[in-house]
Amino acid sequence: MNLVKLIEFFRGRLKTVVRLCFVVLAVLVLLDAIPAIVDKEHAHTSIEHWPGFWAVFGFVACVLIIIISKWFGHAGIMVREDYYEDGSAPLASTPKGHHE
Numbered sequence: 001m002n003l004v005k006l007i008e009f010f011r012g013r014l015k016t017v018v019r020l021c022f023v024v025l026a027v028l029v030l031l032d033a034i035p036a037i038v039d040k041e042h043a044h045t046s047i048e049h050w051p052g053f054w055a056v057f058g059f060v061a062c063v064l065i066i067i068i069s070k071w072f073g074h075a076g077i078m079v080r081e082d083y084y085e086d087g088s089a090p091l092a093s094t095p096k097g098h099h100e
Contacts, residue, residue, distance in 0.1 A: 025055065028052075028055065029051055029052035029055060030051070032051045032052055032054075032055075033051035033052075
C-alpha cells in the first residue's frame with residue numbers, strides 16, 4: 001500500500017482515527033497512573049508524579065510553540081510578496097537575485 005492510498009484511507013475515516021487516538025491517549029495516561037508499570041521514584045518534582053503530566057506538558061508546549069511562531073511571523077518575519085517592488089526596501093535598486 002503506497003503512502004497516498006494510506007493517507008486517503010485515513011482521511012476517509014477521520015472520525016474513527018481521532019477517536020482511536022483519544023483511546024490510545026487515555027490508555028497511556030491510565031498506564032502512567034500504575035506504579036508497577038511506570039517508575040516515578042526518581043522524579044525531580046512532585047508534579048511529575050501526576051498521571052499524564054508529561055503528556056499535558058508536551059501538548060501545552062507544542063501549542064505555545066505554534067502560537068509564538070505565528071506571532072513572530074505576523075510581527076515582521078513574514079513580508080508581503082511585493083515588498084521589494086514598492087521602493088521602500090534598502091536594496092530596491094539591485095536586480096532580483098543579486099544581493100550585496
